[in-house]
Amino acid sequence: MFGNVHPWLIPLAFFYLIIIPVGIFSNVIMIICFFVNPRLRSPFHILLTLTCLADGIHVCGQIIFVFQMLTNTYSYQSTCYMLNVLPVIGLTLAAPLLMQIGLDRLLAVSFPIRYRELQFQKLFYTSIHLIFPILYTISILYLGFLERNNEQVKCAIPTALAGISFKVFTLSSHAIYVSIILAYLMTAILLKFHDTSSRFKAVFKSIGVTVGIVLFGWAITTVSNTFGLFVTDDMEVYNLIQMYSGITVNIAISSNLIIFYTINPEYQLTVKMLMDGTCGKLPTFSDSASELQNLRKNTKSQET
Known part of the structure; x- marks a missing residue:
């Protein structure tokens, strides 16, 4: 069955046979938690849930x-692009969403009263955060669409983007990851000087661990993709480097549930109640107009 297949592709295929169901299950449960727990309906959790959706589609x-x-089959690169449109969307959306989550946490620590007011403009606030991820993803998809060709390939996500589009994605990812690191680092520093709730710290810690693992995975991937062409001129070997470097990323994006269940009490409670079938007893999230009015009064008093 594997007679005409490069031998190094075989262990890679069996790795993905394991990681695919794990990744889908992990991210689907995270998405379900968002819908069943009213306390997870804030703009931050919307961005986090969209990230899990992107990760699930990616895997x-x-x-x-x-x-x-x-099956030892191949496809045209142009066909591979069309088959992988959704996974490429998930791939390109995830990092910008993580960056926006980092900016959201930074804003929450830096301007807590203003941030709390913005939570009552949920649609507007969330939409602002989605502008860059959507425009970035559309740009990469457009470049990939222009570069479709009739080369025979093993259809993986790296081969769905050919030439310039994949290089642009790889190099732009470096800038996004640096922005993510700066946003989370500044938030962590500010947390040491602010009296924030334990719930906020648990949320930040869980997303911080997630980001750390994802960044480690993407660091290996992007370095491999960037310098792979300097190592070899053989495109088959280069494609192998791309595919193997994606192992760490796929492990990272499949670990969301484990990380949040371990660190974040809110997700731990939700998952346990999902297993017990008692989700209807979950507490509701206070989103009253009186609370907003009090916040505005506090803001005015601080200004005077």
């Missing part, structure tokens, strides 16, 4: 690769 893209691997 689904490996299904096509595994299928072609096990």
Whole structure:
């Protein structure tokens, strides 16, 4: 069955046979938690849930690769692009969303009263955070669409983006990751000088661990993708480097549930109640107009 397949692709295919169901399950549970727990309806949790959705779609893209691997089939690169449009969207959305989550946490610590008021303008506030991720994803998709070709490939996410589009994605990712590091580092520093609730700290810690693991995975991936062309001129070997460097990323994006369940009490409670079938007893989130009015009064008193 694997007679005409590069031997180094075989262990990669079996790795993805394991990580695909784990990644889908992990991110689906995170999304379900958002819908069943009213306390997880803030703009921050909307951004986090969208990140989990992007990660879940991303890991689904490996299904096509595994299928072609096990059936020893190939496809045109242009066909591979069309088959992987959704996974590429998940791939390109995730990092900008993490950056926006970092900016959200930084704003929450730096301007807590103003931030709390913005929570009552949920649609507007969330939409502002989504502008860059959406424009960035559309740009990468457009470049990939322009570069479609009829080369025969094993259809994986790296081969769905050919030439310039993948290089632009890789290099722009470096700038996004630096921004993420700066946002979370500044937030962590400010937390040491602010009296914040234990709930906020638990949320920040859980997302911080998630970001750390994802950044480690993407660091390996982007370095491999950037310097892979300097190592070899053989495109088959370069594609192998791309695919193997994606292992750490796929592990990272499949770990969301484990991290949040371990660190964040809110998600731990929600998951336990999902398992017990007692989600209807979850406490509601206070979102009253009187609270907003009090906050505005506090803001005015501070200004005077």
